[in-house]
Amino acid sequence: MVNTISGGFEGEIYPVNPRGGTIAGRKVYRSVAEIPAEIDLAVVTIPAPAVAALMPEFRKKGIRNMLLISSGFGETGKDGKQLERELVKAARQAGVLVLGPNTMGISNPHIQLYCTGSPVIPQPGSTAMVAQSGNMGIQLLAFAEQQGIGIRAFCGSGNEAMMTIEDYLDGFEVDSLTRTVILYVESIKNGRRFFESARRVGKKKPIVLLKGGQTKAGKRAAQSHTGAMTSDTRIFNAVCRQAGIIKVERPMDLLDLAAAFSSLPLPAGNRVAIMTLGGGWGVVTADLCAEFNLDVPDLTPELISKLDRLLPSYWSRSNPIDLVGERDTSLPMTVVEELMKWDGCDAVINLGIMGRRIMVKRFGQFVLKADSKYSAEFIDQLNRQFLEFEETYIQHIVKLMDRYRKPIFGVSILPDEKNQTLYRVGDSPFKGVFYPTPERAVQAYAKMVEYQHFLDRP
Amino acid sequence: MVNTISGGFEGEIYPVNPRGGTIAGRKVYRSVAEIPAEIDLAVVTIPAPAVAALMPEFRKKGIRNMLLISSGFGETGKDGKQLERELVKAARQAGVLVLGPNTMGISNPHIQLYCTGSPVIPQPGSTAMVAQSGNMGIQLLAFAEQQGIGIRAFCGSGNEAMMTIEDYLDGFEVDSLTRTVILYVESIKNGRRFFESARRVGKKKPIVLLKGGQTKAGKRAAQSHTGAMTSDTRIFNAVCRQAGIIKVERPMDLLDLAAAFSSLPLPAGNRVAIMTLGGGWGVVTADLCAEFNLDVPDLTPELISKLDRLLPSYWSRSNPIDLVGERDTSLPMTVVEELMKWDGCDAVINLGIMGRRIMVKRFGQFVLKADSKYSAEFIDQLNRQFLEFEETYIQHIVKLMDRYRKPIFGVSILPDEKNQTLYRVGDSPFKGVFYPTPERAVQAYAKMVEYQHFLDRP
Numbered sequence: 001m002v003n004t005i006s007g008g009f010e011g012e013i014y015p016v017n018p019r020g021g022t023i024a025g026r027k028v029y030r031s032v033a034e035i036p037a038e039i040d041l042a043v044v045t046i047p048a049p050a051v052a053a054l055m056p057e058f059r060k061k062g063i064r065n066m067l068l069i070s071s072g073f074g075e076t077g078k079d080g081k082q083l084e085r086e087l088v089k090a091a092r093q094a095g096v097l098v099l100g101p102n103t104m105g106i107s108n109p110h111i112q113l114y115c116t117g118s119p120v121i122p123q124p125g126s127t128a129m130v131a132q133s134g135n136m137g138i139q140l141l142a143f144a145e146q147q148g149i150g151i152r153a154f155c156g157s158g159n160e161a162m163m164t165i166e167d168y169l170d171g172f173e174v175d176s177l178t179r180t181v182i183l184y185v186e187s188i189k190n191g192r193r194f195f196e197s198a199r200r201v202g203k204k205k206p207i208v209l210l211k212g213g214q215t216k217a218g219k220r221a222a223q224s225h226t227g228a229m230t231s232d233t234r235i236f237n238a239v240c241r242q243a244g245i246i247k248v249e250r251p252m253d254l255l256d257l258a259a260a261f262s263s264l265p266l267p268a269g270n271r272v273a274i275m276t277l278g279g280g281w282g283v284v285t286a287d288l289c290a291e292f293n294l295d296v297p298d299l300t301p302e303l304i305s306k307l308d309r310l311l312p313s314y315w316s317r318s319n320p321i322d323l324v325g326e327r328d329t330s331l332p333m334t335v336v337e338e339l340m341k342w343d344g345c346d347a348v349i350n351l352g353i354m355g356r357r358i359m360v361k362r363f364g365q366f367v368l369k370a371d372s373k374y375s376a377e378f379i380d381q382l383n384r385q386f387l388e389f390e391e392t393y394i395q396h397i398v399k400l401m402d403r404y405r406k407p408i409f410g411v412s413i414l415p416d417e418k419n420q421t422l423y424r425v426g427d428s429p430f431k432g433v434f435y436p437t438p439e440r441a442v443q444a445y446a447k448m449v450e451y452q453h454f455l456d457r458p
Numbered sequence: 459m460v461n462t463i464s465g466g467f468e469g470e471i472y473p474v475n476p477r478g479g480t481i482a483g484r485k486v487y488r489s490v491a492e493i494p495a496e497i498d499l500a501v502v503t504i505p506a507p508a509v510a511a512l513m514p515e516f517r518k519k520g521i522r523n524m525l526l527i528s529s530g531f532g533e534t535g536k537d538g539k540q541l542e543r544e545l546v547k548a549a550r551q552a553g554v555l556v557l558g559p560n561t562m563g564i565s566n567p568h569i570q571l572y573c574t575g576s577p578v579i580p581q582p583g584s585t586a587m588v589a590q591s592g593n594m595g596i597q598l599l600a601f602a603e604q605q606g607i608g609i610r611a612f613c614g615s616g617n618e619a620m621m622t623i624e625d626y627l628d629g630f631e632v633d634s635l636t637r638t639v640i641l642y643v644e645s646i647k648n649g650r651r652f653f654e655s656a657r658r659v660g661k662k663k664p665i666v667l668l669k670g671g672q673t674k675a676g677k678r679a680a681q682s683h684t685g686a687m688t689s690d691t692r693i694f695n696a697v698c699r700q701a702g703i704i705k706v707e708r709p710m711d712l713l714d715l716a717a718a719f720s721s722l723p724l725p726a727g728n729r730v731a732i733m734t735l736g737g738g739w740g741v742v743t744a745d746l747c748a749e750f751n752l753d754v755p756d757l758t759p760e761l762i763s764k765l766d767r768l769l770p771s772y773w774s775r776s777n778p779i780d781l782v783g784e785r786d787t788s789l790p791m792t793v794v795e796e797l798m799k800w801d802g803c804d805a806v807i808n809l810g811i812m813g814r815r816i817m818v819k820r821f822g823q824f825v826l827k828a829d830s831k832y833s834a835e836f837i838d839q840l841n842r843q844f845l846e847f848e849e850t851y852i853q854h855i856v857k858l859m860d861r862y863r864k865p866i867f868g869v870s871i872l873p874d875e876k877n878q879t880l881y882r883v884g885d886s887p888f889k890g891v892f893y894p895t896p897e898r899a900v901q902a903y904a905k906m907v908e909y910q911h912f913l914d915r916p
Binding site (some may be wrong): 001002003005006007023024025076118119120131132133134135136137138139142143146184186210212213214215216217218220221222249250251252277278279280281282283284286287288289290291295296314316318319320352359362363365366367369370371372373413414415419437438439 | 459460461463464465481482483534576577578589590591592593594595596597600601604642644668670671672673674675676678679680707708709710735736737738739740741742744745746747748749753754772774776777778810817820821823824825827828829830831871872873877895896897
């Protein structure tokens with residue numbers, strides 16, 4: 001409740017406990033019947049055996065939705081499973097929809113509803129997320145908050161006694177605020193329905209999925225955790241491919257793809273131009289592109305002669321385009337624009353423009369320490385210049401993406417204090433995306449190409 | 459020079475420029491001859507064509523070592539290659555050892571020598587690093603600094619006109635401060651010598667290597683960057699395996715392995731016990747272990763009955779061991795100790811103990827906002843408790859590693875403000891290692907097992 005209150009939820013919150021009194025400065029109602037208002041959602045945390053008895057009260061009060069946080073149901077074994085079945089029956093009779101039990105909660109940043117067991121408050125955004133593990137969900141939300149990835153809505157689906165992952169999927173299909181769907185799945189109750197929904201939803205918005213329990217060790221862990229019976233991994237993978245689900249193998253990949261799909265135009269193909277501030281980083285990125293089946297095409301003579309006019313005489317004349325450490329800040333702005341205009345590539349990866357301010361700041365401190373000739377004001381001004389440049393650069397690339405409809409994948413020199421990945425610019429549907437390492441940028445691009453292929457399929 | 463001065467180098471620094479005057483408050487000498495002291499290292503940044511002419515002066519002054527930062531040599535083409543050959547000849551005649559040219563510099567944190575083009579100041583430590591790309595080297599150093607990974611010495615080897623990567627390798631073999639060697643390689647001049655050295659050094663200390671230019675796209679990039687002629691990737695990989703070199707495919711893997719090898723005891727085998735604060739994270743980690751050929755063994759009845767006395771009745775009784783969100787801070791301390799004592803595992807992965815303070819801090823802010831009953835002092839105390847707990851926990855696991863000689867791989871709930879990976883405790887050779895994601899912990903463990911296998915080979 002603390003998280004829900006402090007999160008700034010826009011609606012009213014009514015605590016209920018038979019003992020009454022006050023909590024967090026609010027009157028505690030002895031029962032839902034006493035509450036002088038209609039209730040949209042009941043959040044229940046009382047011990048498992050007592051929950052079913054609430055259902056007639058809820059019916060009388062007209063409560064239609066229950067978020068059931070309490071554990072002690074199906075996940076504990078045979079008796080718990082029986083208790084869960086009885087609860088579902090009672091809820092059905094009372095016309096109450098059950099989310100849970102055994103869930104970490106839900107959140108909807110668009111109305112500042114943060115009703116989760118842990119205090120995570122991501123920004124509102126377009127990524128909808130369902131996790132069949134509360135702790136995985138909370139982890140992902142916490143990372144999303146750090147990285148600036150906006151969340152449409154989150155739900156830890158718990159034991160899925162009534163509402164299942166298939167239901168959420170159908171909901172996201174029609175929800176206009178959802179642009180990307182992120183799923184952490186351990187087991188699926190109705191495989192046919194899930195994959196049919198996924199295939200339909202996937203044609204409208206990408207579904208990115210991480211499967212827990214893919215190996216013997218993981219399966220055993222999942223069974224003891226949610227009682228999940230998992231399926232054959234090869235069959236599961238084949239059906240995912242068929243349904244256009246973007247499958248990933250690492251938790252962080254979910255967020256990297258949430259950032260990409262929610263913030264960048266879809267690439268038309270796999271040809272990438274790489275712009276770098278230094279050689280080695282470019283070499284490694286070119287290797288990674290090849291590994292992920294991305295094409296790093298040769299530059300055309302026309303483009304080379306355009307760039308000849310911008311870059312020092314000894315520039316590489318090949319892709320990756322190395323800006324050879326030039327400090328002129330207008331250079332990356334102009335070069336990235338030429339690459340966006342170039343019809344020889346479908347996307348741009350740019351390495352090392354963002355995050356320079358972190359190095360410049362450090363350099364300023366060093367200069368002040370080493371040489372009394374420089375004033376703190378001068379250094380402050382230098383820092384401001386680089387900070388402003390980064391803002392200008394982000395605005396610039398967002399404008400270019402608006403115009404040319406190609407994605408730009410950024411890689412920062414260093415993660416900043418906030419570990420931010422996404423940078424918003426006004427109301428554009430596109431955002432600046434800067435990953436901390438080239439491998440994450442390359443993989444995000446490759447997965448976007450995979451999704452584009454699915455859309456192209458008849 | 460600014461970086462070297464501000465880095466706090468313990469020796470003397472003498473600026474030299476024919477025009478004289480002062481710089482950064484120091485007298486500028488018109489030539490090396492004027493300097494009233496013996497010189498250990500000349501750092502040269504003058505234009506390429508003028509460098510060879512310095513050699514007789516250096517000889518007269520008794521300067522034996524030159525760090526040649528200047529570019530404009532072999533990397534620029536045929537003329538540059540000729541210039542480089544002439545320089546090497548002149549240097550040989552004058553008895554001057556050349557490091558470079560075209561390098562980002564060197565650093566030795568043990569004497570606070572930070573002589574690099576960018577202001578990165580990692581802590582002193584036991585990881586020696588050579589990069590055949592200055593910008594890759596600087597990136598890695600900057601990440602190492604953020605993550606708290608200590609550096610024995612760094613060198614951007616540049617064009618390797620005289621000193622080559624094989625020479626550095628031989629040096630690290632006999633250097634008692636070096637425990638781990640990290641290499642970023644684009645090309646090797648003398649393959650036979652390199653692999654013979656590597657095999658010899660590798661028996662004493664692990665060598666971790668990232669190869670740039672492994673694909674057609676990457677090779678082309680490497681050629682335009684350092685003029686490197688790269689070799690066949692399959693042959694290269696086979697020889698690496700033969701020589702016991704730990705090959706990685708992502709830049710960040712270099713640092714993750716530097717952290718592991720420099721801070722943890724080598725595991726005797728691949729059997730891992732996983733201790734987690736939540737189900738899903740444990741499931742995913744078990745999957746990752748299987749993917750990397752690590753074994754997640756069943757718990758023995760003896761261990762289960764020991765843990766029965768510590769954990770709530772409904773605990774999973776299987777590996778991963780889920781502490782089911784219990785808030786009692788002594789619990790992870792006791793459980794991790796039982797796992798270290800258990801002869802059924804060779805290593806422990808622990809998920810989610812570290813970083814709880816970040817969540818607790820947020821929770822405290824929420825409580826204060828929601829409920830005036832709580833005082834700021836109470837919340838401060840709570841924060842202090844969790845901060846102290848993490849310190850105690852790190853001390854505890856380091857002591858356990860000292861005693862039982864098994865590695866403990868930690869995974870934080872969230873990266874902290876500093877993105878730290880390594881936590882030092884007194885003078886122990888071991889340290890607390892906490893990665894931000896399970897995949898990085900699992901991969902580090904798998905690579906340590908690979909190295910142990912190499913050592914076991916006759």
